[in-house]
Amino acid sequence: MAQHTRTRAAYDLLSSMRFAISLLTVLAIASVVGTVLKQAEPYANYISQFGPFWFPVFETLGLYDVYHAAWFLAILGFLVLSTSLCIYRNGPAMLREMRSFREQATERSLRHVHHRAEYGIAAAPETVLQRATAYLAAQGFRFRIIPRGEDTLVAAKAGSYHRTGYLLTHCGIVVICVGGLLDGNIPLKLRQLSGQLVLETRDVPQSQVPPQSRLSPGNLSFRGNVNIPEGTSANVVFQNVADGYLVQELPFTITLKKFHIEHYSTGQPRDFASDIVVIDHETGERYERTIRVNYPFIHRGIAIYQASFADGGTRMQLKGWPLLSPKVAPFDVAGAVNQATRITSGDTEIRVELSDFRPFNVEDLSANTESSRIEVASVSKKVLAQLGSGAADLSKKDLRNVGPSFQYRLRDAQGQAKEFSNYMLPLELEGAWYLMSGVRSTPNEGFRFLRLPLDPDGRIDGHMQLRAVLLDEQAWPEIGRRFANNAVSGSTVPAEMRARLAESAEKVMQLFAVRGFESVGQFIEKGIPQAEQEKAADVYVKVLEGAALEALQLARERARLPPAPFDPKTLRFVRDTLTSVSDSFAYGAPVYLQLVQYEEVKASGLQLTRAPGQNIVYGGSLMLVLGVFAMLYIRERRIWLLVKSAQGKMLLAMATNRQTLENEREFESHKAALAEAVKG
Amino acid sequence: MELAQTLPQQQSWLRRLSWFDWAYAVALLVGAGVALRLYGAYMDSYEQAILVGTAFSLAGLGWHWKAVRTLMIVLVAVSLWSIWLYQGDLARAEQVFFLKYMISSQTAIMWMCFLYAMSGIAYWAGLLARAEGPARAGTGFAWSATAMGFIGLLVRWYESYLIGPDVGHIPISNLYEVFVLFCVITALLYLYYEGRYATRRLGAFVLLIILAAVWFILWYTFDRGAHEIQPLVPALQSWWMKIHVPANFVGYGAFSIAAMVGIAYLLSGKGLLSRVLPPAELMDDVMYKCIAIGFVFFTIATILGAMWAAEAWGGYWSWDPKETWALIVWLNYAAWLHMRLIKGLRGPILAWWAIVGLLVTTFAFIGVNMFLSGLHSYGSL
Structure with a gap:
């Protein structure tokens, strides 16, 4: 008896509207969690975000994949149960009521x-x-x-059809949930729990993944990704689950013939498309298709989507330039994106990890032109400027394709890495040409750029030669001597004064070679009374520039080149070189890698899904819409x-x-x- | 028999249409036909279907709500005039007087902003002074602002094709454009209820939310320069956008009106402005109607969004923040409707709930773009 009343009470509760409304509220609040916390990130990110104490707590709560957590699915389950009971409880009466007069x-x-x-x-x-x-x-x-x-x-x-609205909406909800569960990952979870399925966490080639981490082509529903470089094939996709992945085998092989990317004149991407060939394993049939965003190809209930793109291993010829060496000793490096090579700098070995290549970059260079100057305009002027068409005023922008760039990481023996982004072609800034190299320590930062000025011949060699002489201890006395001779001409100058000048030039160069302008500045701050510091700094810079001009002539002699003319262009080049050398101390790498030649290989990121519940969900949605109309408008x-x-x-x-x-x-x-x- | 004459006949709805109604519908269909003939080759079959469907829907809308006919005539006439003035040359926006100061897209949108501001002032004057004259002016300003907003969007659509045939697209693709859309749809919905309930007293409140959007548009234009037409990223190059976005904004607009009426309801309940505001039952009814229509459109928009997602992102539901918040908004109003329709709940609680509902909706609309990341990041600030 008690048993019976308890069942009855449970039934009453579950089928009550109050319970259903509470469930809706709980579901809404639970859903918020997954939008606030980024889902399905690599676990390392969560560890660094929450620390070692909270990380396992949140992991147990399933917060890293809320929408597939057991408790979340339980709420959904209860919603389906409650709605179904509600239909069961009220449906027959509704129908009777509908028919009755x-x-x-x-x-x-x-x-x-x-x-x-x-x-x-x-x-x-x-x-x-x-x-x-x-x-x-x-x-x-x-x-x-x-x-x-x-x-x-x-x-x-x-x-009376108003009442069908009630049935349609509530049945619609149940149907949608059932369809959604069909496409969900419950079977996968169960197999994982029973130990039949084990997540792969190692970064190994796909062929080495053991059978207990593989899913057969018969798997009812899945959603996985694969990157295919041009000219290669794939017959599996990868499904990311928690901190590992599973390999989903496909009933066909996809070959990427070519990946196309088109751009608008502003540099924004306009179209991504992949020319693929799909060969069915069972029938051997061959389908040549081009898929693009919004236009997938569907075969055997598996939809193939254009999801992303990446570099597929562009091969590159690089030239390495030691930045802080007294010798001009470039060396060749060959590599490909997603591969690593080693280079030696002095007695340390550095790992070069080539990570990306971009065939072109459109940048707005207007920030460097005059129009970026802050303008104070009256309100009416501002309004007038906005009137007219909605087209962008392209005269304000200076969009230019600045050519290819490539990214790489340099990792030292301790495993510390810095990331670099170098442009292949020089960039004109304020009237002079530079090679640009960006550097950052973490992916969240923007790149800070090192400018390497080109010599008047438009090559980097002149800069590198001057750089080497500036850092060459043995050249300093000679530079000092020449500087002293040229600074004060005429025979009336006492030798003693010349010697002092030569000595101070040598001293400044020595200081500069420690950490650039920074060490020169420190020396002034320490050794000279505050009142005279500014004046002294002026003198030191003048001496340094004079010495550097001599260094340039010496460098050219060494390279068997005629002396450089003394003109503003040469002066600018020397000053830029000094700045560049000084910045190199903070650059974070002893070498600059120059891109000489490349052969691009693109890769297309495909997403493959099989969702047998999709049409069920659509059917449920139709019921829902019809039902809502009937309920509210009849x-x-x-x-x-x-x-x-x-x-x-x-x-x-x-x-x-x-x-x-x-x-x-x-x-x-x-x-x-x-x-x-x-x-x- | 004589009964047929004495008793009102509601069945003969079609027969009650005037020649003007028919001419209006025929003109719409002819317009769609001309567009198909001229540009049909550049559209896929879905886009052609949407075009024809739009013509039929606008005909139906005009039959049901007569004022729409006039609005449509104005929109078509002025937009065509603007296009004629352009003569296919974007530079004429700076040279031709009427384009520069009246009906190029940016100018029209600036006029829209100005006219909504006037409308808001007039409605408030009418409300506080309990005078019909200013309120009437408020209605007039609201209609003209709405017309200007639509003209701005239509001309912008044309301008986008002048920038480049591959750039051209319907102007509902970024945050700036959808804010204009929000203003005009909200105003139009409000004007419908204003006519239906024969009260101008709620305009003051509804214009507040529209003016908030206007303020945003101005800030976005002058501070961010976000009004510039941008080409579409590949994911947005789909006919789905033409139905998903407007459906969503009917939802947002209706929920906004419901919340503003909710505020009026609560104020009136506290004795503030209660003598000038309409009776509580009327406001309650408007609130319900708005949430009902908003819920219908929001349901459809979310489903359309899911179907589009299945084509563009490879899954109809990915628990992307935007999707999830759409679900939250939907659940919220589903609960609201349950409480009202089935529990028969009335009064301040529902008004408060409608206001909170707007906060949730606003977060789903803008907050997600600002604070959360995800697939749906076209409208980031």
């Missing part, structure tokens, strides 16, 4: 209806009935006439007319399932219309 209404019950009126009948009851029913029929009511002794009851109704109205021949009276009552302002208006209109019907 409520013929059993009594006069007493009609007198309790909110909208009601009573008329005195002047015409014959039959005429009244005839007129009234004709009116109701014209108004879209269906009716029954029920004789009640001397009286006659007309029970009419319209808009109003159920019932009208009863009780014609009491004996008293010569007619009672009108109208009931609706919903209280809205229209009811009032409609009732008044019916009331007035029916008043005509009772007239003699």
